[in-house]
Amino acid sequence: MSYAYDPLAERPRHYLTPENTSAFEHIVDRYPMPSVGLGRPEVSDLLYEGGRNVDVVPAELYSRYDVKRGLRNADGSGVLVGLTTISNVHGYNKTAEGVVPDEGRLTYRGYDAAELISAAQREGRFGYEEVSYLLLTGQLPTQAQLDDFRARIGSRRQLPEGYLRIFPRTTFSPSIMNVLQRATLLLYAFDNNPDDTSPVHEVDVALSMLGRWPRVASIAHQAYVGARTGVVPTVPPAREDFSMAETILDVLRGDEGFTRDEAMMLDVMLMLHAEHGGGNNSTFTCRVLSSSGTDAYSAYAGALGSLKGPRHGGANAKAGEMVDDAAEHIEDWSSDDQVVDYLTRVLAGKAFDGKGLIYGIGHAVYTKSDPRAQIVKGYARELARKKGTAEAEKFELIERIERLAPEVMRDVRGITKPLCANIDLYTGFVYHMLGIPKDLFTPIFAIARMSGWAAHRMEELYGPARIIRPAYNSYMQAQPYVPLAERG
Incomplete structure (x- = not known):
C-alpha cells in the first residue's frame, strides 16, 4: 500500500544510544551558556527596571478609546475577528x-463532541x-478512510535519519514544551521543500507532527531524566498499528505496558483536547502566523509556545499540583469546612503557590458548565474506582473542590458571574492515574491539539488570505532630542 508524500520519510535507528547522543558534545563544551545578568554594572539598572515605569498607560484611556484589551469586549466576551x-x-x-x-456545548464540524466520544467508547x-x-476534512470517515488515515500517521512514527544525532543535546531541559518547539523547528531542516504551503504538503506535515511528536516528547523527557540520573534513555521501536493513545502510553511505559482501560481513558482526553475554537490563545497564534504565509513548522512552534503558558495549556499541570497540595494539607478530605478553609487560604495567597488563584475553576467562554469537564468526570470516576480506594477518595476530593470553590470565590472576591470547573481541574488527576509524568501533561495536550491547529492553519491559508494586523493606538509625548554628551 502506498501513501502520500512524507517530507520526513527517512528511517533512523530505533533506539537512542550513547553513540548518537555524543556528536555535538564538543560544541556545548566549547560554547557554554552565558551567565545572564551576572556582573552587570549598577549604572545599567534602568535597563531592567525602566520598562515597567515607562510602559504604563492610564487605565481611563482604554475606556476613552474603546480599546478591546486582550481582544475582549467590555462584557468579557471575545471580539469577533473571524468566521470558522x-x-x-x-x-x-x-x-x-x-x-x-x-x-x-462543544461541537466539531457540527457534531457534538460528547456524542463523538460516547460513540467511540x-x-x-x-x-x-x-x-x-x-x-482536517470536514467529514466523518468511512472505515476504509479511517484505516488509511491511521496507517498514514503510523508510517510517520519514526524520526528522520540523522535527526537523533543532532537533537538529544537540546533535550536536557525541564520544559518539554520548549523542547517540542525546538524539535519542530529542527524538522524544518529535514524537509526538502519546507516553505511549500500547498494543501498536499500541509497535510503531510500535519500527519508528520501527529506521528512524531509523541516520540519526540518521550525522548525529551527521558533525556532530561537521564542527564540527571545517568541512565541512558531508550525508546521502544515505533508501533505503526497503534492508535495515538496507545502510542503515547507505549513510548512512556515501554516494557511496563498499559491496560486497555488506560488507553481508552487517554483517548477521551485526546478527543477533548483536539480542538477548542479559533479564539483560544494557541490556535489564534497559529492563525496569526499562518496569515503571514510562513511555513508550517514556524506556525506550530509558535502555537506550542503559547500553549505552554500557565494561563493556557500549562494550567492543567498547575491544577494537578494544587490538588496534590490540597490532599497533603487537608486532614479530612470529606470535610467541607476544611476544604473551604484551604481554598480561602489559596485565594489569600497563603497556600499552594502564593499567587491567589484557584486553578481549574472558571473559563473565558464557559459559564454554567464546561462540557469537557463533565465528560471527563464520568470516565475518570470509573477509572478511579478500578484503580482502588486511594484514587477514588482523591476523586471525591476534587469533586468537593469543584462544588465549593465557586462559593469561596464569590464570598472572598465578590465574583458574581457563574463559575464552573474547567477540564484542567481533572486533567492532572487523570494523567496521574495513567502514570504520565507531570512534565508531559501539557505536551500531551499539544499533541492532541495538533489536529485543531492544522485545520485552522489551512482554513487561514486558503480562506481569508489577509494578514492579521490589529491596531494599537500610540500613547506617548513628543520628546526633544538631547545630545549624548549632555545627558545627565
Whole structure:
C-alpha cells in the first residue's frame, strides 16, 4: 500500500544510544551558556527596571478609546475577528440585555463532541483519529478512510535519519514544551521543500507532527531524566498499528505496558483536547502566523509556545499540583469546612503557590458548565474506582473542590458571574492515574491539539488570505532630542 508524500520519510535507528547522543558534545563544551545578568554594572539598572515605569498607560484611556484589551469586549466576551467552520465553543448567549450564561456545548464540524466520544467508547474503539480526520476534512470517515488515515500517521512514527544525532543535546531541559518547539523547528531542516504551503504538503506535515511528536516528547523527557540520573534513555521501536493513545502510553511505559482501560481513558482526553475554537490563545497564534504565509513548522512552534503558558495549556499541570497540595494539607478530605478553609487560604495567597488563584475553576467562554469537564468526570470516576480506594477518595476530593470553590470565590472576591470547573481541574488527576509524568501533561495536550491547529492553519491559508494586523493606538509625548554628551 502506498501513501502520500512524507517530507520526513527517512528511517533512523530505533533506539537512542550513547553513540548518537555524543556528536555535538564538543560544541556545548566549547560554547557554554552565558551567565545572564551576572556582573552587570549598577549604572545599567534602568535597563531592567525602566520598562515597567515607562510602559504604563492610564487605565481611563482604554475606556476613552474603546480599546478591546486582550481582544475582549467590555462584557468579557471575545471580539469577533473571524468566521470558522471547524468548531464551536458555546458558553453563553449574547442578547440586547448583555451576556446571558448558558450550559456549555462543544461541537466539531457540527457534531457534538460528547456524542463523538460516547460513540467511540460504546463501540470499544479509539476515537482520536476519527476526530482528527473530521477536523482536517470536514467529514466523518468511512472505515476504509479511517484505516488509511491511521496507517498514514503510523508510517510517520519514526524520526528522520540523522535527526537523533543532532537533537538529544537540546533535550536536557525541564520544559518539554520548549523542547517540542525546538524539535519542530529542527524538522524544518529535514524537509526538502519546507516553505511549500500547498494543501498536499500541509497535510503531510500535519500527519508528520501527529506521528512524531509523541516520540519526540518521550525522548525529551527521558533525556532530561537521564542527564540527571545517568541512565541512558531508550525508546521502544515505533508501533505503526497503534492508535495515538496507545502510542503515547507505549513510548512512556515501554516494557511496563498499559491496560486497555488506560488507553481508552487517554483517548477521551485526546478527543477533548483536539480542538477548542479559533479564539483560544494557541490556535489564534497559529492563525496569526499562518496569515503571514510562513511555513508550517514556524506556525506550530509558535502555537506550542503559547500553549505552554500557565494561563493556557500549562494550567492543567498547575491544577494537578494544587490538588496534590490540597490532599497533603487537608486532614479530612470529606470535610467541607476544611476544604473551604484551604481554598480561602489559596485565594489569600497563603497556600499552594502564593499567587491567589484557584486553578481549574472558571473559563473565558464557559459559564454554567464546561462540557469537557463533565465528560471527563464520568470516565475518570470509573477509572478511579478500578484503580482502588486511594484514587477514588482523591476523586471525591476534587469533586468537593469543584462544588465549593465557586462559593469561596464569590464570598472572598465578590465574583458574581457563574463559575464552573474547567477540564484542567481533572486533567492532572487523570494523567496521574495513567502514570504520565507531570512534565508531559501539557505536551500531551499539544499533541492532541495538533489536529485543531492544522485545520485552522489551512482554513487561514486558503480562506481569508489577509494578514492579521490589529491596531494599537500610540500613547506617548513628543520628546526633544538631547545630545549624548549632555545627558545627565
